[in-house]
Amino acid sequence: MSSRKEYSSEIGIPESVKTSFERNLLNIEGPQGTTSRIFAHPRIIISLESNKIMLKTLGNVSKREKKMLNTFEAHIQKYGKRRCQIIQLQIKDMFRSLPNDCLHR
Secondary structure, eight states, rough: OOSSOEEEEEOOOOOTTTEETTEEEEEEETTEEEEEEEEEEOEEEEEEEESSSEEESSSSHHHHHHHHHHHHHHHHHHHHHHHHHHOOOOOOHHHHOOOOHHHOO
């Protein structure tokens, strides 16, 4: 069963993140590094505008294609957030992770 509706979605990109899209390969580059991923589907078009990524479906869309559009959107948002966030890891002191009897020898 297919619906007669075309779906589209816009994803805003922070200014600190640079994006490029060539032949189904989306590159996202930010302060935390670079991520590349292939987003290929015959009925979903991805395009870049000034600071937005546009996703759009073609023609009659089935539920499966609508789900794929939403999946693409979620992945792109996740990659954009990862590249602009500063990730801090907290490392426990080594003596806290050792058993008490090892420390008293």
